Structure formats: C-alpha cells, structure tokens
Amino acid sequence: MQISNFPVLQMHKSQTAMRASQKDFESAVNQMKLLTKDPGNEMKLKLYALYKQATEGPCNMPKPGMLDLISKAKWDAWSALGSLPKETAKQNYVELVSSLSSSASSSQGKPDADSKQPGYETLVVTSENGITKIMLNRPTKKNAITTQMYQEIMLALEAAAKDDSAITVLTGNGDYYCSGNDLNNFTDIPPGGVEEKAKNSAILLRDFVGCFIDFPKPLIAVVNGPAVGISVTLLGLFDIVYASDRATFHTPFSHLGQSPEGCSSYMFPKIMGSAKAAEMLIFGKKLTAREACAQGLVTEVFPDSTFQKEVWTRLKAYSKLPPNAMRISKQLIRNVEKEKLHAINSEESSVLQGRWLSDECTNAIMNFLSRKAKL
Numbered sequence: 001m002q003i004s005n006f007p008v009l010q011m012h013k014s015q016t017a018m019r020a021s022q023k024d025f026e027s028a029v030n031q032m033k034l035l036t037k038d039p040g041n042e043m044k045l046k047l048y049a050l051y052k053q054a055t056e057g058p059c060n061m062p063k064p065g066m067l068d069l070i071s072k073a074k075w076d077a078w079s080a081l082g083s084l085p086k087e088t089a090k091q092n093y094v095e096l097v098s099s100l101s102s103s104a105s106s107s108q109g110k111p112d113a114d115s116k117q118p119g120y121e122t123l124v125v126t127s128e129n130g131i132t133k134i135m136l137n138r139p140t141k142k143n144a145i146t147t148q149m150y151q152e153i154m155l156a157l158e159a160a161a162k163d164d165s166a167i168t169v170l171t172g173n174g175d176y177y178c179s180g181n182d183l184n185n186f187t188d189i190p191p192g193g194v195e196e197k198a199k200n201s202a203i204l205l206r207d208f209v210g211c212f213i214d215f216p217k218p219l220i221a222v223v224n225g226p227a228v229g230i231s232v233t234l235l236g237l238f239d240i241v242y243a244s245d246r247a248t249f250h251t252p253f254s255h256l257g258q259s260p261e262g263c264s265s266y267m268f269p270k271i272m273g274s275a276k277a278a279e280m281l282i283f284g285k286k287l288t289a290r291e292a293c294a295q296g297l298v299t300e301v302f303p304d305s306t307f308q309k310e311v312w313t314r315l316k317a318y319s320k321l322p323p324n325a326m327r328i329s330k331q332l333i334r335n336v337e338k339e340k341l342h343a344i345n346s347e348e349s350s351v352l353q354g355r356w357l358s359d360e361c362t363n364a365i366m367n368f369l370s371r372k373a374k375l
C-alpha cells in the first residue's frame with residue numbers, strides 16, 4: 001500500500017468490502033421467514049439489529065425504559081452497531097442468514113450432530129461437557145479483533161453467562177491467541193467523521209470490557225500462542241490464564257500512540273507491582289510466557305507439544321465441580337471491586353477516545369497499514 005493512498009482514516013470499508021446487492025438482502029429477509037427452527041433470542045436480536053441498521057441506519061429510537069425489557073434488548077442490540085454503514089450491515093445480515101440456513105440444513109435429521117453454535121462469523125462457539133468454548137477464528141489475521149468480532153464476543157459471553165455450562169473458555173484458532181485490535185478498524189470511518197467513530201468506538205470498548213467485568217462464571221483464557229494489545233490487558237479480568245510456552249504477551253500502546261485499556265491500568269500494577277506494569281504498559285516490554293507467569297499474569301505454563309491435551313484434561317475435571325459453588329466463589333472474589341473496575345473502564349475508554357484522534361496514533365496506524373513499520 002502506498003503512503004500516497006492516505007489519508008487512510010478517510011477510507012471507507014464499504015468501498016472495498018464485497019457488497020450484498022439489494023436482491024441478496026431481500027432474499028435473505030424472505031429466507032428468514034421460511035426458517036423452521038427457532039434460531040434463539042440472541043440470534044434474533046442480532047438479525048433485528050442488522051436489519052434495522054441496513055434499512056434505517058444508526059439507531060434512531062429513543063432509549064426505552066429499564067422495565068421494558070424486550071424493547072430495551074432490541075434498542076441495545078441496534079445501538080451497539082454504532083455507525084456501521086448500511087451496506088456493511090446488509091452484507092453481515094446476508095452472511096448471517098446464510099450461515100443459519102446452512103447449519104439448519106446440515107443438521108437436518110441429526111439432532112445431536114454438532115455442539116457448534118450457529119450465527120457467529122468470526123468465532124467458533126461450542127458448548128459441551130459443561131464447558132462453553134469461545135474460539136477467535138480469524139487465524140490468517142492472527143485473530144485480530146474486528147468491530148464485528150467485538151460484538152460477537154459480547155453476544156457469546158452474554159449467552160455463555162446464561163447457558164448451562166459450568167465454565168467458559170476463551171482461546172484462539174491457529175498459531176496466535178490474538179493480535180489485539182484489528183488496526184483496519186481505524187479505516188472504517190462513517191459519514192459523521194473520525195470524531196464520531198472515536199466516540200462510538202469508546203462506547204463499544206467500554207461495553208466490551210464491561211462484559212468481562214460482569215461475567216458471572218469462572219472465565220479461563222487458554223493462550224495458545226502470542227497475545228497482543230487488548231487480548232493481553234483483559235487477562236487481568238480472567239480467573240485462570242493457562243499459556244503455551246510459545247505464547248508471548250505484548251502491549252505496544254506507546255508505540256501505537258495509544259494508552260492501556262481492559263482495566264489494565266489498575267489490574268496490572270495490582271497483579272505485578274507498578275514497576276513491572278509500567279515496563280509492559282508504558283514501554284511495551286514483551287514478556288515470555290514464563291515471565292508472565294512469574295509476574296502473576298499467567299496461572300501456569302505448559303509445553304506447547306502437550307498444551308491442548310493437558311489444559312483440556314484439567315478443564316474437563318474443573319467443569320465437573322458444582323457450578324453454583326464455583327459461581328458464588330468467583331463472585332465473592334470479584335464483586336468487591338466491580339464498581340471500581342467499571343469506573344476505571346469508563347476512564348480508560350474515554351482517554352483512548354482522545355488518543356485515537358491524536359497525530360501520534362494516526363501516524364502509527366498509517367505505518368502499520370502501509371507496511372512501512374512493523375512492531
């Protein structure tokens with residue numbers, strides 16, 4: 001990519017993304033009417049939000065009262081799409097309906113065919129043996145988190161909080177756990193401009209991290225490979241972090257002209273002391289898995305060759321423990337700090353909103369996207 005292609009922040013993703021035609025969209029809407037199996041409330045909300053965004057644009061309804069639960073859930077789902085362009089919403093709607101239809105036809109006549117939950121494009125979510133596993137599934141992009149993926153992770157966590165599993169696991173597909181925020185998120189600028197994008201992104205980030213703060217069951221990170229940015233900072237909100245000895249932990253915020261999120265400005269000093277936290281969060285020091293374990297960020301490190309086998313044997317045993325006892329113990333450990341964590345999350349998100357508009361951040365993102373600099 002040439003530097004002359006910039007300003008990159010003015011690029012519109014819908015200019016480059018494959019577009020769904022109006023005909024594809026209408027036929028997806030009709031297909032939904034023919035669906036025989038109820039796709040579940042989470043999926044219906046997602047489809048509702050994408051449909052409204054595709055047909056009317058960003059949420060234009062007044063916020064319903066707290067007691068109007070159904071309208072509030074619909075409003076939340078639509079508002080969470082922020083300024084997602086209509087064309088992208090159309091495309092996402094068409095893809096979602098198509099994934100629903102194919103999973104419905106592939107499971108016909110096979111009631112227990114698969115534990116994979118339908119409706120996610122960037123994740124593979126499975127639930128079996130008392131464990132809900134949320135796997136980031138963009139291996140060719142090192143599982144970088146797109147706007148859609150933030151939303152799908154929130155939906156998957158909300159569903160996992162309510163399902164009958166005892167524990168929930170987050171992991172990555174491929175050689176990386178996660179390379180953090182997808183830096184292309186900076187290119188998808190709505191007509192309202194970069195300020196509006198930064199404002200909506202700060203809300204998205206706050207809500208995303210909020211789901212981890214509030215998650216009611218034991219939450220385990222299975223860190224299968226290198227972790228970058230927000231995938232590292234969130235680890236302070238997990239109850240257990242198991243890492244392969246191939247994993248590394250890198251938070252290059254200053255290099256990117258950004259600042260910490262995921263409550264790490266509070267949790268990291270608390271976990272590892274302020275000096276070690278500063279080396280990571282201010283100076284971007286990358287830790288090996290063993291270093292991260294010595295600092296208390298990682299619970300246990302396993303050889304990569306036996307990582308999956310050892311970790312899943314352990315987790316299967318944990319998942320058989322009485323779920324209510326585990327949930328109550330987690331809440332005793334975490335609840336004392338919840339309010340504080342939400343306040344820290346809001347503050348970090350609002351500071352980042354300002355950072356995203358800075359020249360330091362713009363230049364760093366341009367460097368990455370133009371491949372003139374790599375971290």
Ligand SMILES: CCCCCCCCCC/C=C/CC(=O)SCCNC(=O)CCNC(=O)[C@H](O)C(C)(C)COP(=O)(O)OP(=O)(O)OC[C@H]1O[C@@H](n2cnc3c(N)ncnc32)[C@H](O)[C@@H]1OP(=O)(O)O
Nearest residue numbers: 141142144179180181182183185198201205229230356375
């Ligand atoms: C206006 C504001 C809008 C902002 C909206 C944000 C909302 C919430 C923000 C929350 C904040 C989070 C902070 C962070 O997470 S900071 C960390 C961000 N991540 C990075 O800086 C990592 C960037 N990637 C790399 O440095 C390298 O790719 C790597 C991870 C070290 C791997 O290097 P390697 O050489 O092995 O592999 P490649 O570079 O060839 O990668 C393979 C392909 O994957 C693409 N890739 C990887 N990581 C990202 C990424 N984070 N964002 C976008 N794309 C990524 C890479 O480009 C390659 O793609 P290609 O094959 O198409 O070239």
